[in-house]
Amino acid sequence: MYKVIILFILSFSLSVFANCEEPFLFNNKPRVFINQFDSAVPGEFNKVENITNDGFFFFDGYRRIDNDKTLGEILYKYYDQTETLFISDLHVKVKNQKIGSMLLAKVLSDYPYVTKVKTVLGLDNFNAFMLAKENGLSDIKALKRTPAYKMRKKMGFKKIDKESIDIDLEGSSIIFMVERY
Numbered sequence: 001m002y003k004v005i006i007l008f009i010l011s012f013s014l015s016v017f018a019n020c021e022e023p024f025l026f027n028n029k030p031r032v033f034i035n036q037f038d039s040a041v042p043g044e045f046n047k048v049e050n051i052t053n054d055g056f057f058f059f060d061g062y063r064r065i066d067n068d069k070t071l072g073e074i075l076y077k078y079y080d081q082t083e084t085l086f087i088s089d090l091h092v093k094v095k096n097q098k099i100g101s102m103l104l105a106k107v108l109s110d111y112p113y114v115t116k117v118k119t120v121l122g123l124d125n126f127n128a129f130m131l132a133k134e135n136g137l138s139d140i141k142a143l144k145r146t147p148a149y150k151m152r153k154k155m156g157f158k159k160i161d162k163e164s165i166d167i168d169l170e171g172s173s174i175i176f177m178v179e180r181y
Helices: 002-017 021-025 029-037 099-110 123-134 139-143 147-154
Strands: 044-051 059-066 069-079 084-092 116-120 166-168 173-179
Touching: 029 099, 044 069, 059 084, 059 099, 069 099, 084 099, 099 147, 116 147, 123 139, 123 147, 123 173, 147 173
Parallel strands: 084 116
Antiparallel strands: 044 059, 059 069, 069 084, 116 173, 166 173
């Protein structure tokens, strides 16, 4: 009987001092994805810094390069106060090779405590969204049909923040944010 009481006290005292929240906050899915697929996906990562398309906003990023050819690129800005990653551009020249997922996983592995990913959808994703909307789906259900959402879901970001959805049909632009929990 004493052994049971001592075991209970010991386990209780360990749980009081344990930081159970810390492992939950760390996102390991991107690293697992990279380890699983890096050798199967063509190319290698190449870090880029201070890239701009308009001379006003500057982003860091990665390229996936194979034989001096860029297969895909991701540009992002990390905001540590809100643990948010803003992806301004993710484009892939070679489809169905997991290159986009590898690029996203690489950035997320650099920032494993990110809780939100905000994204500007490219034209392919915009067209997938519009097709789903034409079939009568809500904004959230239509976003869930896009490759961009499916890629983020694979990395652990499943919840779409409804308030973050910004649709500009004339500019063929959609911005939305997904959360990890």
